[in-house]
Amino acid sequence: MGNKVSIGLLGLGVVGSGVIKLIENHQEELVHQLGCEVQVKSVLVRNLDKERDVEVDRTFLTTDPADILNDPEIDIIVEVMGGIEETYQYILDAFAAKKHVVTANKDLVALHGTALEEAARQNKCDFFYEASVAGGIPILRGITDGLASDRIQKVMGIVNGTTNYILTKMSNEGMTYKAALKEAQELGFAEADPTADVEGLDAARKMAILGRLAFSTDIALDDVEVSGITDLELEDLQYGDKFGYTMKLIGTAECEDQQVEISVQPTLLAKDHPLADVKNEYNAVYVYGEAVGETMFYGPGAGSLPTATAIVSDLITVIKNMRLGISGYHSPKPKFQKKLRGIEDRSGQYYLRIHAKDRVGVFSELSTVFNDLLISFKRILQTPIKKLDVAEIILVTHETSLVTFQEALNQLKQLDAVLEIKSYYKVEGDAADELAGTAKTLQ
Ligand code: HSE
Secondary structure (H helix, E strand, O other), X not given: XXXXXXXXXXXXXXXXXXXXXXXXXXXXXXXXXXOOEEEEEEEEOOOOOOOOOOOOOHHHEEOOHHHHHOOOOOOEEEEOOOOOHHHHHHHHHHHHXXXXXXXXXXXXXXXXXXXXXXXXXXXXXXXXXXXXXXXXXXXXXXXXXXXXXOOEEEEEEEOOHHHHHHHHHHHHHXXXXXXXXXXXXXXXXXXXXXXXXXXXXXXXXXXXXXXXXXXXXXXXXXXXXXXXXXXXXXXXXXXXHHHOEEEEEEEEEEEEOOEEEEEEEEEEEEOOOOOOOOOOOEEEEEEEEOOOEEEEEEEEOOOHHHHHHHHHHHHHHHHHHHHHOOOOOOOOOOOEOOOEOOHHHOEEEEEEEEEEEOOOOHHHHHHHHHHHOOOXXXXXXXXXXXXXXXXXXXXXXXXXXXXXXXXXXXXXXXXXXXXXXXXXXXXXXXXXXXXXXXXXXXX
């Protein structure tokens, strides 16, 4: 290793431009930390003539990946082009050519992370992907290095900025889902096709990566149970608010007795939960460790320069490892054989909104279902919807098993008095009693 390290950049979009800017602007700090210059030598692009928002010498650009992957002077590949199968092959080719790889590609890492880590190990190469989860927040390093001494029990994340922006606008300004999504698109937070964000898939990819690192087990994307925010109705956010909860799209990965449960779902969070105050497009990841207790990491989950900071920090680690001669040793193989927690072992508190006939005895019928199943109410509220001659009943249960709660839903559907189960959501934490005098605790 000489006095210069050369980088090959695959992709020159928003994030790639940020990487070039950061390397140029922070060159003095990089030389100070590493004792060598860091230079982007070649950049793979699709179109040589496209206008860019960063100045790059045209002779550095190429449309042929082989120019980069076969260049013996290039030590490290930074992949910011996105995509899965073609990109996967480029990275395998890079490892075969003994090049280290840094990527921001969550789709790729969520699907092929374990195989790529194995390929990196076999070739004694480094493979880092800090930018793949929560953009500028150093959460992967927080887990693998900062909390390496602890046993992590639970990770909860707001890891999608688009949906957090939409939910903030719905909660704080009473906007409908559609209006909030439109505003997010106009401001550039949401993609023109926001499907992966609003249906929870983007967050699921990030949670699969977080879970794998937090619990050292081989979590696959399909292990994450996913529901998004497209069906959320404003009423549920408003009732939740009255009960002392804030609606958030929460990714949760829990591990107990080496059994993992991992999901992404709209969740009513008690307002004093550390994640409840994370607003707009910001991300945050809450990590609970056996020894450390509660920790939380907060920051921008996307954007050119924030994401570039994660990539360039990975580059710094790769270059330090090259100097020390310890490349390829960073990520050990998963320690545990994956065991997913069965549905019979899951539990939680649940929010439920029902439309029922507005007549005598309805409450008693509902209560009988819950009493027979030994589900205890934490909160309950009824409001008449006069024009429909319907009673809207909203309740929050105490902790109960998921199977029992599902049985309650089945039985409620059979009741003549119940017109419709409007919605139900997981509840997390204990809300302060914001409804003093209105909500009744029945049991
Ligand atoms: N679409 C993502 C989000 C961008 O909204 O958070 C970062 O992965």
